Amino acid sequence: MKQHPETTAITAGRPDVAPDAALNPPVVLTATFHAGGEIGYGRYGNQTWSALEEAIGALEGGPTLIFSSGMAAISAVFSILPVGAPIVASNQGYSGVMTLLNSFHESGRLEVRFVDIVNTQSVIDAMKGAALVWLESPTNPGLDVADLVTLIAAAKKLGIGVGVDNTFATPLVQTPLAMGADIVMHSVTKFLSGHSDVLMGSLSTNDSALFNRLKDSRSFNGSIPGPFETWLALRGLRTFPLRFNKSQENAKALVEKLGGHPKISRVRYPGFGAIISFEVDGTGEQAQKVCESSTLIAHATSLGGVESLWERRRRWPMESLSVPEQLIRLSVGCEHIDDIWDDIDRALAAI
Numbered sequence: 539m540k541q542h543p544e545t546t547a548i549t550a551g552r553p554d555v556a557p558d559a560a561l562n563p564p565v566v567l568t569a570t571f572h573a574g575g576e577i578g579y580g581r582y583g584n585q586t587w588s589a590l591e592e593a594i595g596a597l598e599g600g601p602t603l604i605f606s607s608g609m610a611a612i613s614a615v616f617s618i619l620p621v622g623a624p625i626v627a628s629n630q631g632y633s634g635v636m637t638l639l640n641s642f643h644e645s646g647r648l649e650v651r652f653v654d655i656v657n658t659q660s661v662i663d664a665m666k667g668a669a670l671v672w673l674e675s676p677t678n679p680g681l682d683v684a685d686l687v688t689l690i691a692a693a694k695k696l697g698i699g700v701g702v703d704n705t706f707a708t709p710l711v712q713t714p715l716a717m718g719a720d721i722v723m724h725s726v727t728k729f730l731s732g733h734s735d736v737l738m739g740s741l742s743t744n745d746s747a748l749f750n751r752l753k754d755s756r757s758f759n760g761s762i763p764g765p766f767e768t769w770l771a772l773r774g775l776r777t778f779p780l781r782f783n784k785s786q787e788n789a790k791a792l793v794e795k796l797g798g799h800p801k802i803s804r805v806r807y808p809g810f811g812a813i814i815s816f817e818v819d820g821t822g823e824q825a826q827k828v829c830e831s832s833t834l835i836a837h838a839t840s841l842g843g844v845e846s847l848w849e850r851r852r853r854w855p856m857e858s859l860s861v862p863e864q865l866i867r868l869s870v871g872c873e874h875i876d877d878i879w880d881d882i883d884r885a886l887a888a889i
């Protein structure tokens with residue numbers, strides 16, 4: 539019987555069982571290793587990294603590399619593409635990735651064909667001759683969902699590589715490698731580690747040649763995580779399914795309540811996950827005031843932690859102008875649903 543992810547998150551990446559062996563992997567705080575082994579040096583590998591890589595790999599279904607942040611993981615993918623390579627990517631998504639892609643496009647480092655990922659045919663039309671299709675689904679903060687099965691199949695037919703940013707959906711909702719994607723990426727900072735105390739990223743792939751190129755990119759760009767942060771992320775990962783399921787349950791209940799609130803004009807929710815984007819029926823200033831009026835929900839950026847967070851995304855100058863001024867992105871945590879709702883209701887009463 540195939541093990542359930544709830545079990546895998548708890549069991550994967552443990553040391554071998556032996557009398558007096560530790561149940562948890564140790565934090566291997568060393569830059570230097572004695573000669574003659576497989577690791578060689580602290581920028582090439584670390585036993586604590588291997589434990590987390592084994593656990594994320596077991597959840598996503600492919601050998602995994604961890605990086606110093608989600609952006610470092612994405613950058614490793616782009617770094618192995620030839621100069622000027624055409625790629626297909628969403629015309630909206632996480633602002634850090636959009637900023638990077640725009641700068642690559644402007645400098646000629648890559649030729650980025652920006653597409654509307656909801657329009658499946660337009661994405662397929664843009665694929666011809668591309669080196670890579672990069673899909674963030676759902677998108678941050680628009681929560682648009684790509685038809686991954688159709689898009690991955692179309693790209694494979696054309697022999698084009700596909701990478702999926704699975705940060706919002708997580709392997710509890712979708713496993714893109716099983717759909718045929720070449721790479722699945724995470725901002726481990728978010729749901730996988732889950733406590734807003736670690737920045738980390740990951741890439742998983744079943745293509746061993748690609749794995750080696752990505753590993754070389756990590757080794758020689760030096761985008762490596764610290765062993766202690768890695769250990770914290772693995773500790774957080776043990777409860778990832780519990781946390782995600784609770785946050786998702788809370789989010790589903792909140793979507794109904796938000797939809798019926800007179801001061802909210804639009805609620806975006808893909809039907810799964812723990813992120814909700816909603817628009818206040820008013821101005822950007824009013825939405826900002828709502829965010830600043832909460833007492834339980836932290837007014838902060840990021841997402842995927844046990845604590846609920848929200849922010850008005852357009853407070854960031856780098857956020858896309860296609861994101862409405864009055865849009866608030868809410869990352870639903872694991873608090874009691876009534877307490878979260880009371881806080882939202884009170885904050886909305888401030889405008």
Ligand SMILES: Cc1ncc(COP(=O)(O)O)c(C=O)c1O
Pocket residue numbers: 607608609610632634635674678703705706724725726727737738739840
């Ligand atoms: C969808 C998505 N991808 C990538 C990133 C970048 O991850 P990190 O902040 O860990 O570098 C983020 C960060 O918010 C994100 O939301």
